[in-house]
Amino acid sequence: MSQLKKGALLNYTTIFLTNVVGLFITPFILSHVGQAEYGIYIAIGALVGTISLLDFGLNNTIVRFVAKYRAENDRKGEENFLATTMLIYAVISTIVFIIGFTFYGYIDTYFTKMTPDEISIAKTIFVLLIFNIAIGLPGGSFTGICYGYEKFVFPKTVNIIRYILRTVTVVAVLTMGGKAIALVVIDTVFNGIFLCIEIYYVFFKLKVKFILHEFKFKYVKQIFGYSTWIFIFAIVSILQWKAGHWILGRVATPEVLTIYGIGIVLGTYYGAFSTAISSVFLPRATKMAVGNATGEELTSMMIKIGRISFIILMYILGAFALFGNQFVDLWVGKTLGEAGSRETWLIALLIMLAYTLPLVQGFGNSILEAKSKLSFKAILYLSFLILGAILGAFLAQSYGAIGMITGTVTGWLIVQNVMNFYYHKVIGLNILRFFKELAYKTLPTVGLVFIISYFINYIPGTGWINFIVKAIVYSVVYATLIYKLGLIAFEKDLFKQYFAPILNKLNFHAKTK
Structure with missing residues (x-):
C-alpha cells in the first residue's frame, strides 16, 4: 500500500479516534475538574489558540515548497x-512571548x-499554553517537511500514538x-x-x-505571498469556532463558557462525519475543475457528492434533533444540570442546522480552489x-451562550446564501x-422518517438503555x-x-451452517 493510501487510512483513523474517544473523555474530564475549571480551560485555550494565527499559514507553505524543490531536485x-522559514519562526515565537507577557x-x-x-488558575494555564504555542508553531514545520517528502505514515502514526497515550495519561x-492545570x-x-x-x-x-x-527578502515575500489566503482562512476559522469563547470570557461566568464550549465540540463532530465521506471524491472533482469541465458537469459532480453528504448529515441531524437533548443530559447532565444540558443541546443544534448547507456544498470550495477564486469567499466569510x-x-x-451562537450562525447563513449567488x-x-x-427523493423520505421517528420518543424510559x-x-x-x-440508482450501486464483501461473507457463513 502506498504512502498516500496509508496516510488516508490513518487520517480516517485519527478522525474516528478524536470524535469517538472525545465523546467518552469529555464527561470524564468535566466530572473530575468541575464545570468552572473546565470553562477556564476552554476559554484560555481559545484565547491562546487565537495567537496561533501568527503561523500565517507557513506549515502549508512548507509542504508546497518542499515538494516543489524535491520535484526540481534543488537540494540547495x-x-x-527551510533555513529562511526557521528564521521567520524564530521571530514569530519571540512575538508570541511578547504578546503573552503583555x-x-x-x-x-x-x-x-x-x-x-x-x-490564578487561568494565569497558570495561560503561561503554559503560551510556551506550547511558542514551540509548537515552529515544531509544526517538521510535520510539513514530512508531508512535502510524501512521508505521511510516520507523522500520522506518531499523532495517533500521542493521542492514545495522552488520553490514557489524562484518565x-x-x-x-x-x-485543569494538570x-x-x-x-x-x-x-x-x-x-x-x-x-x-x-x-x-x-x-x-x-x-x-x-x-x-524576495524569499520571504514569496513565502508570505503563497500563505496569505491560508492565513485569512485561519482567521475565518478562529472567528467561527473561538471568537465566542473569548467574548463570553469577558461577559459570562466559567460555567457558561463550559456550556458553550461543549456545544461547539458537538457541532464540530457533526462536520467531521460528512467530511470523512465527501473527501474521498474531492481529488476527482479537483481534476475536473482544472480540466476546464463545463458548469453543468461540475454541477453534476457537486450533486453526486452533495446527495451522499446530505443523506449522512440528515441521519445525524434528525437523531440529534429528536434524541439529542436526552443524549446530552445523559452525557454531561450530572455536571451541567438539566438547564445546562438543554442549552448545550440547543447550541449544538443551531450549529448543525447552519453548518449543513456549507457541508453539503463542500465540493464548491474545491472548485474555487482549482479556479483560484478563493479570495472572494475568504473576504466574504471574514466580513x-x-x-x-x-x-x-x-x-x-442578555442571552448568554445562546445569544453568542445565534449571532455567529447568522453570519454563516448570510455568507452561504451570498455564495450560492456567486456559484451560480x-x-x-x-x-x-x-x-x-438534492431534494429529489431524499427530502420527502427524510420528512417521512422524521414524522415516524417523532413517535419513537414515546418509548418509555429515561436511561442509557432507553x-x-x-x-x-x-x-x-x-x-x-x-x-x-x-436513493437513486448510483447511490444504491x-x-x-x-457492503458487498460483508454481505458475501454473511451469505457464505449462512450457507455453510
Missing part, C-alpha cells in the same frame, strides 16, 4: 528555504466574572486528583517529547538540512463572521438544479426508508459495492 534551494498582566481585568482563585492523572502540563510534556521524535526523524531519517546559503461575532457579543449580554453567476454552477436534484433502543429503532427506520425510497 530546499535547504535555503496580556498576562491584563487577565484579571479581562475576565471580570472570575473569582481570584479562578484568575490516570485525573483519577489521582489532577485538575491537563495543560500533560499536553506540554507530550508536545515536547513527540516534537523531539519528529525532529529526529526529519534530520536523521530523511537527512534534511537547514542551511542558509543566502538571505534575500460577515466579524459582523456575526459583533451581533453575538451584543446578544450575549460567476462560477457557472446550476444552483437551482443542484437544490432540485436512549440506545431509540437510536437503534431510529437507525433501522432511517436506513430502510432511505434505501427503499430515498455505491451502497452495494461498499
Whole structure:
C-alpha cells in the first residue's frame, strides 16, 4: 500500500479516534475538574489558540515548497528555504512571548466574572499554553517537511500514538486528583517529547538540512505571498469556532463558557462525519475543475457528492434533533444540570442546522480552489463572521451562550446564501438544479422518517438503555426508508459495492451452517 493510501487510512483513523474517544473523555474530564475549571480551560485555550494565527499559514507553505524543490531536485534551494522559514519562526515565537507577557498582566481585568482563585488558575494555564504555542508553531514545520517528502505514515502514526497515550495519561492523572492545570502540563510534556521524535526523524531519517546559503527578502515575500489566503482562512476559522469563547470570557461566568464550549465540540463532530465521506471524491472533482469541465458537469459532480453528504448529515441531524437533548443530559447532565444540558443541546443544534448547507456544498470550495477564486469567499466569510461575532457579543449580554451562537450562525447563513449567488453567476454552477436534484427523493423520505421517528420518543424510559433502543429503532427506520425510497440508482450501486464483501461473507457463513 502506498504512502498516500496509508496516510488516508490513518487520517480516517485519527478522525474516528478524536470524535469517538472525545465523546467518552469529555464527561470524564468535566466530572473530575468541575464545570468552572473546565470553562477556564476552554476559554484560555481559545484565547491562546487565537495567537496561533501568527503561523500565517507557513506549515502549508512548507509542504508546497518542499515538494516543489524535491520535484526540481534543488537540494540547495530546499535547504535555503527551510533555513529562511526557521528564521521567520524564530521571530514569530519571540512575538508570541511578547504578546503573552503583555496580556498576562491584563487577565484579571479581562475576565471580570472570575473569582481570584479562578484568575490564578487561568494565569497558570495561560503561561503554559503560551510556551506550547511558542514551540509548537515552529515544531509544526517538521510535520510539513514530512508531508512535502510524501512521508505521511510516520507523522500520522506518531499523532495517533500521542493521542492514545495522552488520553490514557489524562484518565490516570485525573483519577489521582489532577485538575485543569494538570491537563495543560500533560499536553506540554507530550508536545515536547513527540516534537523531539519528529525532529529526529526529519534530520536523521530523511537527512534534511537547514542551511542558509543566502538571505534575500524576495524569499520571504514569496513565502508570505503563497500563505496569505491560508492565513485569512485561519482567521475565518478562529472567528467561527473561538471568537465566542473569548467574548463570553469577558461577559459570562466559567460555567457558561463550559456550556458553550461543549456545544461547539458537538457541532464540530457533526462536520467531521460528512467530511470523512465527501473527501474521498474531492481529488476527482479537483481534476475536473482544472480540466476546464463545463458548469453543468461540475454541477453534476457537486450533486453526486452533495446527495451522499446530505443523506449522512440528515441521519445525524434528525437523531440529534429528536434524541439529542436526552443524549446530552445523559452525557454531561450530572455536571451541567438539566438547564445546562438543554442549552448545550440547543447550541449544538443551531450549529448543525447552519453548518449543513456549507457541508453539503463542500465540493464548491474545491472548485474555487482549482479556479483560484478563493479570495472572494475568504473576504466574504471574514466580513460577515466579524459582523456575526459583533451581533453575538451584543446578544450575549442578555442571552448568554445562546445569544453568542445565534449571532455567529447568522453570519454563516448570510455568507452561504451570498455564495450560492456567486456559484451560480460567476462560477457557472446550476444552483437551482443542484437544490432540485438534492431534494429529489431524499427530502420527502427524510420528512417521512422524521414524522415516524417523532413517535419513537414515546418509548418509555429515561436511561442509557432507553436512549440506545431509540437510536437503534431510529437507525433501522432511517436506513430502510432511505434505501427503499430515498436513493437513486448510483447511490444504491455505491451502497452495494461498499457492503458487498460483508454481505458475501454473511451469505457464505449462512450457507455453510
